[in-house]
Amino acid sequence: MIMYHSTRGRCPAVSFDQALLQGFAADGGLFMPHPLPRLSQDRLDRWKHLGYVDLAKEVMGCFIDSSIVPRRDLSRLLDQSFAPFAKADPPILPLDRDGQTWVLELFHGPTLSFKDIAMGVLIRLMDYFLDQNNDQLSLILATTGDTGPAAAYAAAGRKRINCWPIFPAGMISLEQELQMTTIGAENVSPVGVKGCRNGGDDLDLVVASLFGNVQLRKRLKLSSVNSINVGRVLMQTVHYFYAYFRLVRRFGETLYFSIPAGAFGNFCGGEIARSMGLPIRFICATNKNNTLHRIFSEGIFEKMSLQRSLSSAIDIVVPYNFWRFLYLRSDADPGVVNRSLRQLTGEGRVQFDEALSEELSRGVLSTSVTDQQTLATMRDIHEQTGYLIDPHGAVAAAGAMHCRSKIPKSAQCVSVATAHPAKFPEVIKKALSPSQALPEAAFHPSLEAAKQAAVKMMTCDYEELEQRLVAEIEGRLQAQYPDT
Numbered sequence: 001m002i003m004y005h006s007t008r009g010r011c012p013a014v015s016f017d018q019a020l021l022q023g024f025a026a027d028g029g030l031f032m033p034h035p036l037p038r039l040s041q042d043r044l045d046r047w048k049h050l051g052y053v054d055l056a057k058e059v060m061g062c063f064i065d066s067s068i069v070p071r072r073d074l075s076r077l078l079d080q081s082f083a084p085f086a087k088a089d090p091p092i093l094p095l096d097r098d099g100q101t102w103v104l105e106l107f108h109g110p111t112l113s114f115k116d117i118a119m120g121v122l123i124r125l126m127d128y129f130l131d132q133n134n135d136q137l138s139l140i141l142a143t144t145g146d147t148g149p150a151a152a153y154a155a156a157g158r159k160r161i162n163c164w165p166i167f168p169a170g171m172i173s174l175e176q177e178l179q180m181t182t183i184g185a186e187n188v189s190p191v192g193v194k195g196c197r198n199g200g201d202d203l204d205l206v207v208a209s210l211f212g213n214v215q216l217r218k219r220l221k222l223s224s225v226n227s228i229n230v231g232r233v234l235m236q237t238v239h240y241f242y243a244y245f246r247l248v249r250r251f252g253e254t255l256y257f258s259i260p261a262g263a264f265g266n267f268c269g270g271e272i273a274r275s276m277g278l279p280i281r282f283i284c285a286t287n288k289n290n291t292l293h294r295i296f297s298e299g300i301f302e303k304m305s306l307q308r309s310l311s312s313a314i315d316i317v318v319p320y321n322f323w324r325f326l327y328l329r330s331d332a333d334p335g336v337v338n339r340s341l342r343q344l345t346g347e348g349r350v351q352f353d354e355a356l357s358e359e360l361s362r363g364v365l366s367t368s369v370t371d372q373q374t375l376a377t378m379r380d381i382h383e384q385t386g387y388l389i390d391p392h393g394a395v396a397a398a399g400a401m402h403c404r405s406k407i408p409k410s411a412q413c414v415s416v417a418t419a420h421p422a423k424f425p426e427v428i429k430k431a432l433s434p435s436q437a438l439p440e441a442a443f444h445p446s447l448e449a450a451k452q453a454a455v456k457m458m459t460c461d462y463e464e465l466e467q468r469l470v471a472e473i474e475g476r477l478q479a480q481y482p483d484t
């Protein structure tokens with residue numbers, strides 16, 4: 001049976017259902033499947049012609065034992081989570097005339113960001129296990145962008161899950177806020193928090209404090225669907241396989257992916273696919289919050305202060321999925337992870353030795369993209385091709401251009417587009433010339449409808465957030481399950 005190990009290696013490995021429901025491992029580490037399944041000729045032959053959802057069934061089947069989720073149930077859960085997608089197969093469009101640079105659109109889910117791809121499956125799987133255990137969960141998630149809407153949508157109406165998206169009031173786009181507050185589901189309770197000086201980082205502190213209290217965590221049945229959850233990362237391996245099979249004619253050719261990296265979960269999905277034997281390489285595209293770029297270019301992991309950018313979903317200074325990447329690249333050795341973690345906590349900085357730096361950056365190029373370059377990329381692509389790309393997709397596209405001279409001339413490169421442009425109309429206005437009317441792609445009917453819908457949310461001041469959340473969650477569990 002495939003088991004899930006903590007990257008810190010200080011607690012026993014668990015089965016898939018436990019890894020999924022617990023979120024964090026008991027020692028504070030992140031779960032990773034080990035050993036990873038390998039691509040075989042047989043798998044390649046079976047996988048290469050499949051549509052996205054069928055491919056997802058095969059890939060996820062490698063990570064989940066059929067004794068834990070029978071294949072028929074897995075198939076049903078995946079069908080259900082992709083049912084609300086406008087397009088289940090992510091489109092792959094050319095960005096240039098010679099067919100070497102492509103954009104992979106991962107935002108055709110119900111809340112228009114790539115977070116939908118994994119969230120629908122993850123929350124359905126959680127619900128499935130909760131049903132078996134006759135249990136319930138309170139999902140708390142601090143969000144500064146797309147995680148909240150995706151989780152709110154996926155959790156809406158699930159009887160065993162209460163969902164508490166908390167966001168810094170006034171610091172996310174109106175579109176993103178409305179996606180949570182107009183969901184109209186009794187079990188989803190968005191909380192707008194006033195007075196967050198450091199945005200999402202403030203909220204993370206409260207979440208960490210709640211999760212750090214083991215008794216409270218048990219009593220409130222807390223869990224998380226941030227990308228610390230291994231289920232998210234595993235589902236994000238599928239699009240790498242999918243794009244590879246669509247674009248490469250002969251297995252073995254190297255395909256490059258340029259990825260807009262924030263918490264690094266999407267990238268880690270790619271690294272897992274690579275470790276399974278998929279011949280791919282990466283461009284790690286960051287904005288001015290360039291922790292990851294410095295890791296790959298200088299071998300230094302240093303926590304800097306957060307800078308707000310136009311690609312807000314990747315404004316992250318501690319990309320926590322990096323520990324997963326480090327674990328994979330150091331042959332699943334928790335010793336390496338723990339040493340680096342100690343250094344980062346103690347000194348605020350890790351300098352990897354030469355051998356490890358080299359291993360970390362094997363097959364990985366990286367770059368840091370300024371806001372000016374993001375806007376210029378959006379404008380250039382729109383002028384040259386008529387295609388409107390969102391600011392995060394633009395960071396990836398700029399990354400692909402920055403690194404083009406470092407990859408073989410004949411190699412194809414896929415730039416990953418993670419959000420629908422309609423989620424960021426303010427940035428589009430800045431990018432396109434002021435006299436220009438916004439193109440049609442800057443709108444989406446679901447967002448226009450949300451502007452007319454009834455809003456439900458709580459607001460509270462940052463100082464009272466923790467207390468208030470505890471009281472609300474407790475009240476809700478009491479009302480639903482008075483005997484527990």
Ligand SMILES: *Cc1c(COP(=O)(O)O)cnc(C)c1O
Pocket residue numbers: 113114115145146147227260261262263264265266267313314392418419
């Ligand atoms: C979350 C997000 C990202 C970053 O993904 P990570 O897995 O956190 O690196 C990029 N773009 C958009 C639009 C996102 O919502």
